[in-house]
Amino acid sequence: MYIKRDLEDQIRVYLKKPEILAIIGPRQSGKTTLLKEIAKPLKKAVYLNFEDRDILNLFNNDIKSFYNRYAQDSGYLLIDEFQYAKNGGQKLKYLFDTHWIKIIISGSSSLDLTHQAVKYLVGRIFIFYLFPLNFKEFLSYRRPDLYKNIYINGAKKINDFWENKRNSAPVFTKEVTGEFQKYYHEFTIFGGYPRVILAKNKNEKIMVLKNIYNTYFLREIRDILQLSTEEELQKLIKALALQIGSVMKYNELSQITSLNYESLLKHLNILEKTFVIKRVLPFCRNKRIEIAKVPKVFFWDNGFRNRAINNFQDFEFRTDRGSLNENFIAGQLLKKELAINYWRSKSKAEIDFVLERESGLTALEVKSTLRSNTAGRALLSFKEKYAPAKLLVASESYSAFDQPRNILFMPLFFI
DSSP states (O other): OOOOOHHHHHHHHTTTSSSEEEEEOOTTSSHHHHHHHHHTTOTTEEEEETTSHHHHHHHHHOHHHHIIIIITTOSEEEEESGGGOSSHHHHHHHHHHHSOOEEEEEEOTTOOTTTTTHHHHTTTEEEEEOOSOOHHHHHHHHOHHHHHIIIIIIHHHHHHHHHHOOOOSOSSOHHHHHHHHHHHHHHHHHOOOHHHHHOSSHHHHHHHHHHHHHHIIIIIIIIISOOSOHHHHHHHHHHHHTTTTSBOOHHHHHHHHTOOHHHHHHHHHHHHHTTSEEEEOBOOSOTTTBOOSOOEEEESOHHHHHHHTTOOOOGGGOSOHHHHHHHHHHHHHHHTTOOEEEEEBTTOOEEEEEEEETTEEEEEEEOSOOOSOOOOHHHHHHHHHHOOSEEEEEESSOOEEETTTTEEEEEGGGO
16 A cells, blocks of 8 residues: 655656656665656656566676666666665666666665765766655545644644734644644654554554564665674664663763774764664854754654664653654654754753754754743743744644744644
């Protein structure tokens, strides 16, 4: 079953353009399904998978014969699992420069388009990223009626507030936010991998996540990257999963994993490259009074994070609700490909997320429970120092406009 992805419409815009299209993302984020869906209406489209060793060997060893057999009579060539190709960028350049054919490739994050391939494909390739589903995509599949009500009507109210500064009724009623809770709880515990969302019950979701986690180590770590430090990497992932929203302590991580500082940085880079974690740096304009270098860490997917610590307890009983909520927000922002930072003064005032955009700064504070227009001192301090264009406070259900202080209080799920 296909779950509509936002990226599909973006890709279709470029199907008539000459450039090669590359879709990159973590394993089991839906790249194969998306490729096949894109191919359905296309005439003379050929889909190939480089997990088929015969096809891969022909591509690697005889690119002209590969073209004659698979691409000569096609208008579109779609290649899945492209990360297995050797010198793939050079061969794609040959196909692009020699034969007019639209090429779309996909691959896991080990598809190193930033180094080996791109040097051959400058000016010839557009790169897109497919992550596990964000909450909007998840809800549009599970409850399209609720999705339309919230993300169309709610967006109009919020835009009206920012544009006209009108102090109107709450963005969302308690009835609406209450109906959202079970979907938010499910997504926050199990995450957005498509196969997890399609699973029929909790036990199946847990089984799928275990498979995704184990496959990550089998295919990315052993097969492609050929690392011999799998045990240390697992310890590192678990340690990071327990430190969401906290500044990283390299000495502590080294002790837990038995990795020296250089090896620790190498493994952190691998986790970032394979879309497991994202290190978030501090926003700093004054090194004398603000933290300038030490990152925080977040996971791209809550489900993967919960598998790392083997905790799928129901949301209402979790002792780490704050971490789950903060990681959810980080994931939502990252999947929009937004650059995010956090802010922390040396006196320990802290803002969870700071976004720099053309329209100005946005400061976002995350709270699990909130029942009134309560903004922390840190948010007001940041407002005084930097005059951000937008101040947001996100919590599990509270919704309100605070016109005098120009603060929008909104449910987490709307970020």
